Amino acid sequence: QVQLQESGPGLVKPSQTLSLTCTVSGDSVSSGHHYWSWIRQLPGKGLEFIGYIYYSGSTYYNPSLKSRVTISVDTSQNQFSVNLTSVTAADTAVYYCAGRLPDYFDYWGPGTLVTVSS
Amino acid sequence: DIQLTQSPNSLSASIGDRVTITCRASQSISNYLNWYQVKPGKAPKLLIYVASSLQSGVPSRFSGSGSGTDFTLTISSLQPEDFATYYCQQSFSTLWTFGQGTKVEI
Numbered sequence: 364q365v366q367l368q369e370s371g372p373g374l375v376k377p378s379q380t381l382s383l384t385c386t387v388s389g390d391s392v393s394s395g396h397h398y399w400s401w402i403r404q405l406p407g408k409g410l411e412f413i414g415y416i417y418y419s420g421s422t423y424y425n426p427s428l429k430s431r432v433t434i435s436v437d438t439s440q441n442q443f444s445v446n447l448t449s450v451t452a453a454d455t456a457v458y459y460c461a462g463r464l465p466d467y468f469d470y471w472g473p474g475t476l477v478t479v480s481s
Numbered sequence: 482d483i484q485l486t487q488s489p490n491s492l493s494a495s496i497g498d499r500v501t502i503t504c505r506a507s508q509s510i511s512n513y514l515n516w517y518q519v520k521p522g523k524a525p526k527l528l529i530y531v532a533s534s535l536q537s538g539v540p541s542r543f544s545g546s547g548s549g550t551d552f553t554l555t556i557s558s559l560q561p562e563d564f565a566t567y568y569c570q571q572s573f574s575t576l577w578t579f580g581q582g583t584k585v586e587i
Contacts (some may be wrong), residue, residue, distance in 0.1 A: 409581040409582050410582075
């Protein structure tokens with residue numbers, strides 16, 4: 364059974380960088396089956412796709428976040444990570460990692476709340 | 482970006498009720514529409530993919546239909562564990578987008 368788990372600081376100061384890691388168990392990030400993705404849920408709003416990385420290192424980012432986002436993969440640790448720079452209160456959200464197939468997300472982590480505040 | 486609009490935003494229902502949630506796309510997305518169930522603190526769960534295919538392990542009381550711009554998620558007989566927020570999501574365009582969610586409450 365594939366499981367994903369997000370980890371990282373729950374509180375980040377404005378203008379700093381938000382960094383989260385997703386640990387994958389039950390599958391290999393190198394298997395080539397999934398595009399490893401990040402999604403967030405802004406308070407009182409819907410879900411927003413942030414971006415994904417393929418095991419080869421190729422990436423795609425939401426154009427609205429592209430200038431601030433970097434997603435990377437660590438095959439030795441079976442993890443992938445997201446960095447979001449220059450955060451503001453508007454980046455406060457529950458952040459999810461997920462495994463994406465060509466047409467849908469089939470695996471998700473439980474999410475982690477990140478609050479941006481001084 | 483393709484906009485997805487769900488209705489209603491929330492609904493109140495009782496155990497055993499038939500519940501229908503709709504999702505309308507701002508342009509045709511063929512059948513590239515998925516449905517997820519989200520509960521606080523839990524991993525979101527894929528229910529329906531490509532409009533009408535039931536994900537493995539999902540109870541058969543969940544069903545999906547539609548194509549083009551109009552889609553429906555139906556729960557034939559609401560169970561206690563079904564109280565949650567439901568999201569549609571399109572995978573037609575390069576940038577995948579979600580609806581705003583429908584909260585199903587008691």
